[in-house]
Amino acid sequence: MFSAKADLPDSFLTERELLDLESRVCSYGDTVHYAEVPKIFERCEGSYLYDLHGTPYLDLQMWYSAVNLGYANPQVAAALHAQIDRLPQLACQYLHREKIELAEMICDSVQRGFGMHGRVHFNVGGAQAIEDALKLVRQTTGRQHMLAFQGGYHGRTLGASAITSSYRYRERFGEFADRAEFLPFPYTFRSRYPGDAVRTENECIDTVERLFEHEYTGAWNPKTGHSEFGAFFVEAVQGTGGYVIPPRGYFKRLARVCREHGILLVDDEIQMGFYRTGKMWAMEHFDAEPDIIVFGKALTNGMNPISGIWAREELIAPDKFGPGSTHSTFASNTLGTAAGLAVMKIITSGGYESSVMEKGAYFLAKLRELRKKHPEIGDVDGLGLALRMEMCHPDGIAPWRELADRMFQIGLAGNLQIRGTSMGLVLDIGGYYKNVITLAPSLEITSAEMDLAAVALDLVVARAKAQLGAP
């Protein structure tokens, strides 16, 4: 840890002045003002962010899992410096070596994980890549209706909003004629059979299968076997939905139903890809083969953004998805591909499959200990380093949104006194009831940092309960 304060030039605006200015010149339409007092950060390194006063904040959500390899990762930084010196920019209508090599590494990872051959198409942000997947599905199937999950999140452009479950994100923006049909995700803790993964899985598969029981479900034509839906957009582990981990057998069965009815399976790995769950692609845990994979976020470790889709050769071969099918000025920008290539080289040679599972088990054990102490932690679960703490009323079941929100605000206030120092905790909230602390620490997190995280979380839960007047 280091102090940020000492290095600030005197001419910098003070924190108060910056916040005043922000309140006058910045839109409130993004997510900054979820915080009671928006936080200004000055530096970052490893698992830590540092505010203007040099206070360290242990980050347990790493920019919604965009910074899997830690802040200011030196190898990624070195690749960027080298790229700036050699080919810092290039219109994406021309080729450069990093783009081609990165596409190859992603294709190889899919080949290794699923044994499938395909191609990669780049874009800039996650939602834009989702839009590209939607275009590819529409073109391939000739259908514009999609299936997606309750609790699913795929971004906030208009097309991505149409397949994102939350009506709150669409309500103010008029008609979404191609809004997806949202089916229940197997969420064992909150299913009709709490704690029973087998019955939860069966019930959720039944719901999908019943769509194709007879003609009058309105979903398909039994004579042609064609469904009205082009694709099912899924997250193997729900991200914004609250790091919900499905029963292991579910996706294999879902993939079969989709295949039988000509529905493509689109696997949104934007949040869970790149070893967050201990596999390159989270879907690898579930033994189901996607037709299209969408990625973004951690590909560049949070540096110059790029995103993209991988699709099976039959869908995306040049005679199918020809030149100009989609385009964005900054797609496959050279700094993004250089960062992406560095990330891919690190994660394919670094033993992450075992280290992430080991660290995840260690962290989950700590969360289980905390749960024994605080009955308000209704559920803890994890797959690799995608971990969840579901905050509930003292009965351990009824969602307690205010408690999660208090925890978020307390962490961000940056005045936790631990082992003689003042620190903060960066948390994120997700979940159907906005009561889940979704934990996505750096994949490089150390045991000492996980120990510290457990102490800090304990303190934050206790303080949040006290502030809400809980015993």
Ligand SMILES: Cc1ncc(COP(=O)(O)O)c(C=O)c1O
């Ligand atoms: C699963 C998933 N899909 C899509 C998106 C949208 O990505 P972006 O915010 O880069 O547009 C996100 C972002 O949180 C996500 O988690």
